[in-house]
Amino acid sequence: MSYLQAMNLLSHYLPNHRPIFSKLTSIHPRKMMQTFNGKLVAEEVSEFDKLQQKIEHLTQQFEQLEQQMTAMSEQDKTDYLRQMGSIQLSLQRLERLYSRILSTTILAAIGLASWSVFLGFNHDQFPVKQVNSTVESALTKPTANH
Amino acid sequence: MGTNRRVLILADSDNTFLAAQSFNRRLDWQKVRDYLADPREGRELIEMVIYVGLPPARERFEEQRKSKEKFIYWAKSNGFLVVQKEGKTKGDDYETNIDIVMAMDAIELALEVRPDIVVLVTGDSDFAYLAEKLRRRGMRVEVASVEQSLGNDLKVAASSIVDLIGIFDSFEPQNNQQNFHRIGHTNVFD
Numbered sequence: 001m002s003y004l005q006a007m008n009l010l011s012h013y014l015p016n017h018r019p020i021f022s023k024l025t026s027i028h029p030r031k032m033m034q035t036f037n038g039k040l041v042a043e044e045v046s047e048f049d050k051l052q053q054k055i056e057h058l059t060q061q062f063e064q065l066e067q068q069m070t071a072m073s074e075q076d077k078t079d080y081l082r083q084m085g086s087i088q089l090s091l092q093r094l095e096r097l098y099s100r101i102l103s104t105t106i107l108a109a110i111g112l113a114s115w116s117v118f119l120g121f122n123h124d125q126f127p128v129k130q131v132n133s134t135v136e137s138a139l140t141k142p143t144a145n146h
Numbered sequence: 147m148g149t150n151r152r153v154l155i156l157a158d159s160d161n162t163f164l165a166a167q168s169f170n171r172r173l174d175w176q177k178v179r180d181y182l183a184d185p186r187e188g189r190e191l192i193e194m195v196i197y198v199g200l201p202p203a204r205e206r207f208e209e210q211r212k213s214k215e216k217f218i219y220w221a222k223s224n225g226f227l228v229v230q231k232e233g234k235t236k237g238d239d240y241e242t243n244i245d246i247v248m249a250m251d252a253i254e255l256a257l258e259v260r261p262d263i264v265v266l267v268t269g270d271s272d273f274a275y276l277a278e279k280l281r282r283r284g285m286r287v288e289v290a291s292v293e294q295s296l297g298n299d300l301k302v303a304a305s306s307i308v309d310l311i312g313i314f315d316s317f318e319p320q321n322n323q324q325n326f327h328r329i330g331h332t333n334v335f336d
Contacts, residue, residue, distance in 0.1 A: 038288055038306035040151055040263060042188025 153183040154259060155194040156252050157267035158245065159217075165269060165295040165310070171317035176224065181313045182265050182290055192261050195227045195251065199242025202233050207240060249276045256280055265290050265308070271297025278303050 034041060157178075166173040175196070183191035198221075200214055201207035221228045229251060233242035248268075253276070256264055264280050266273055269291035277287040277300060289296070289304035292311050301307060 035306060036187070037312070038290075038308040039182070039187065039189070040286060040288070040306075041184075042149065042151070 150185075150188050150190040151262040152192050152259075153189045153263045153265060154192045154255060154261035155179065155182050155265045155267060156248060156255075157194065157196045158248060158270060158273075159196050159198045160244070161268045161270050161295060162291075165292050166314055166317065167320060168294055169292070169311075169314050170320050171314050172320045174317050175221065175226065177313055177316060178267065178290070178310070179226075181310075182267070182288075182308065189263070192259055193227050193255075194225075195229060195255070196221055197244045197248040197251070198228060198230045199244035200230050200232050202235050202240050204235060207233075245270060245272050249273065252276055253279060256283065256285060260285075262286060263288060266300075266304070267291070267310075269295030269297055269300065271299040274299035274303035277305075281305060 157175075162178075163173055175194075179191065179194045183189045183194070185191075198214055198218055201210045203211065218228050218230055229244075229247060231242050231244050231247050233240040249272075252264065252266070263286045265288045266277060267290045269289070273289075274297070277289065280287045281303075286305045287303075288306050288308050289300055290308040290310050291300075292309065292314065296307065
């Protein structure tokens with residue numbers, strides 16, 4: 001990640017300190033190595049360089065955290081979807097069971113109703129037949145005795 | 147402090163000695179070492195190797211040889227790594243070909259130790275190819291010398307030139323002879 005990108009990222013995460021980061025982005029970091037009388041020498045690290053190193057370190061930590069957060073949210077999302085799927089399956093099963101029970105109940109109710117109607121019809125016809133047969137027998141009996 | 151750079155210093159003693167002598171200065175190797183690998187500048191010294199060509203063990207070179215042997219003893223006692231090579235007579239003079247030893251040693255050391263910076267303390271253009279070779283291996287090659295002793299090929303081949311005129315100025319004068327370069331009146335490196 002470049003220095004400017006790091007500054008932009010930090011200013012994004014720390015909006016209260018945005019003016020400081022915008023100032024820092026306007027300063028170009030110095031080269032660490034340079035030659036002196038033909039010798040390749042390392043320049044003394046200034047406070048600014050130290051600050052820059054710290055910022056780079058912080059940026060790396062931010063990136064790691066961001067990655068972890070993303071990974072965590074993805075994990076949560078996957079869990080949630082899995083749970084939702086299992087709940088949906090359970091609901092479908094319950095729905096099927098409910099349909100079966102309902103249809104069975106309706107059929108049973110219809111059966112019972114028809115049965116009771118049938119029984120009631122037969123019950124109403126029985127006394128009339130009995131009376132008729134009794135009367136008929138009573139009328140025929142004395143004639144036979146004489 | 148930023149990241150430290152590991153520095154390997156390889157010095158051609160004869161060339162550097164002659165350069166200091168041309169400015170009438172007594173060569174202070176410790177100052178040279180501290181200047182080229184200053185921890186305050188983020189330069190961490192791995193080793194400073196001094197390559198010394200010894201005169202042949204002949205009577206006419208006896209004084210020079212003793213002087214060099216004393217220097218070798220002193221250098222070893224003061225934390226320098228010394229590589230010496232016996233010379234062979236060539237006419238009235240002698241030759242050691244220490245530059246070949248230094249070049250081969252430099253390649254070997256540089257590849258094994260993998261320093262960030264190799265400093266060649268010499269002005270001899272024979273080391274130009276060495277400088278290029280090391281640079282091709284990803285190492286920064288700094289050549290430490292003075293303008294009067296620095297060959298153009300080496301100057302071009304190096305990553306940068308370290309002018310030793312400033313550090314020579316801090317050395318003690320060698321003697322009162324007048325035939326030497328005056329420090330401060332030369333146009334040092336561009």
